[in-house]
Amino acid sequence: MTAVLEVTNVKKSFGGIKAVDGISFDVQEGEILGLIGPNGCGKSTLFNCILGQLAPTDGEVKVDGKVVTGLRPSELNRLGVSRTFQLLQVFPKLSVRENLILAGQEHQGNMMSRLFGPSDAGLSAAADQMIGFFKLDHLATEAAGGLSYGQQKLLDAAMAFMGGPRLVLLDEPAGGVNLTMLGDLKERLAAINREKRATFVVIEHNMEFVMSLCTRVMVMAEGKLLAMGTPAEVRANPAVIEAYLGH
């Protein structure tokens, strides 16, 4: 097995606050790693450092053995690293289908072929397949801004998969999603993981969701790595119970 993602001693300070304080971990191909920890423990900051949205103060990030620290998020995305956001981040005025085409169009060809090629960048079929996969069929031509919160969350996740990514970082995909839709989402993620060998890192507060979906769970507290192991090991870890689960 090869490590898809290797994070080595990543640090990020904002003034005197050490939001991420020397985190190291690997994610193997096909793994679903859960990332949990109390609010403000640095999970999202760690994501942003990995994805190039923030420049880490120190440390190194490798994707497929290649150093990617310092790359722009768009360059990283074209290398096959995708993400979803904690807060809704779809393009409200574009239709569901247009959102998905947009999410895939920069992964092929170049600026010129995008200008002179077909208007849907040849992605209508792929977008419709994704729409079907996430059960958004009846909404394909609706403006994304008119969808319910849960539907937009599904769309957000679908967009992350349009470019056929190797690694997807999901920031609280279950937040604010109702139970039925949550079951759907979990099943969809598991299916993509099985079929496409896509690797996930998932930040989530919903313990049931994390413990049933993830193969390994990593716990952060105050910017540091507190524990790492299978869901059962983490649940039994006294330090984790103390810092997080025990409340």
Add this chain to the structure above:
Amino acid sequence: MTINGKYWRIALGIAVIAALIIVPMNFNRYGLYILSQWAVMTIAAMGLNLTLGYAGQVSLAQGAFVGIGAYTAAIMTTQGLPLIAALGVAIVLCFAIGWILGYPALRVQHHYLAFVTLAFSTLAFLVFRNEDWLTKGIYGISGIPRPNVLGFATNRPLPFYYFCLGSLAIVSLAMWWLIRSPWGRAFVALRENPVRALSLGIDTRRYTLMAFAIGSALGGVAGTLYAPLTQYIDPVPFNLSLSLDLLMMVIVGGSGFFFGPFLGAMIAVLLPEWLRFTQGYYLMLYAVAVMLLLIYSPTGILGILDRYLAERRTKAASALRAVAKSRLETAP
């Protein structure tokens, strides 16, 4: 939207185009001048609509690009060079300057960006006014010839109006195609959510610069038509107020709507003429009308239409749902 609605829209489009060709045939010289000005200003406003309306980058420099285009045309054609050569130079020049002007947009946004572009606008005006060797300064350039297009002289007002209208048609088709291409989608992404766009692999820097460059180049195209239209140019029309007028055309017509600039330019160019009978009050009435419109609909005239259509769609959809539901309930 039904097939019926599509036919109606095509019919309406053909009727408008036919009217634009036929009705002005018996217009006087002044009427044709105003209509030609409308066509030219629409092209410039379409450029700004791309930069501001679609890509969301505020610019107060569009007037300066019209000026650069106009001076390029005036200088080159009075030296005996053909207008088409001037058009090529103006497009390349404005594209390059627009690209460079886009760089500040990578660091600052909104009103800060407006100020950067405003500074450029002032700078361009000072060059037009002070660089006598090139622009003849405040005396301006006169005797700008009108071109021969495909063997037809456009000296008379009607042929020149058709020349402007034809240019507008070509620019419109190109713009229609551009905003429907993946680039157009990327421009909208830039406006709506640059952070998300970046995470989807969209090179936001390159698209921002492109939006500025293409929008500015269209300002240059408008300028190359403006010079032979007036046949005399001096620096005054290209001061900041032209940039503000163009901004107003985009906003009043409906920023980010394809037909916004057509309407906006119509209101900015034609309405003051129609209000002339009120004599001294026409500018005041005009200003009040614009204020009332923007209070009622901040998204411009097409924003009103858009809201109306959206409401009708929602009503139709909920009516359909109600029918479906009642059928379910009454089913045996």
